Amino acid sequence: MTHGSQVVKRRGIGGLSAGQDEHRYKIQTVSQSREGTQVTAAIARLRLGHTTLSAHLHLLHWSRDPFCPWCRITSETIEHFLLHCPRFHTHHTAPRSRLSALAITTFNLPTLLAASGIHVHPSRQSAVLRLTCAFLRKTGQLPHL
C-alpha cells in the first residue's frame, strides 16, 4: 500500500495532471503486481548473489555470523536456502518433482535460477522460473531476500 502511494506521489511531483480515476487505477495496478515485482527482484538478486541472507550480509560485515537462523551451524548461502535448508524441506519437494516431469534432472542453483540457456533449455526457462517463483512465495522469505 505504502509502496503504491509513493509511486503515485512521485509521479504527482513530476507534474503529471492525471485524473482521479487514473490515480486509482495506478494504485490498484501497483498493489496487485507488488508480489510479482518482489519475486522478479528476488530472482535478480539471487542471480547476482546480492541477497540479505546471512552469508552475504556477513561478507559485507553487516551480520555477526554467516549462519542460517534456522540451522545455526550451516552458512545461510543462496544454495542452502534454495536447495538444502530443512526449514523449507516440504517446499523443496514440489519443484524437484516438477523439474523431473520437465525431464530436468539437475537440481542445483543454475537450474533453479535459469539464468542462461546452458543449464536450462530456453524453451523450458520460463517454466523453471515459475517453479522457483512459487517456491519463493511459499517460503514467505521474499521480504528477506
Ligand SMILES: [Zn+2]
Ligand atoms: Zn537452514
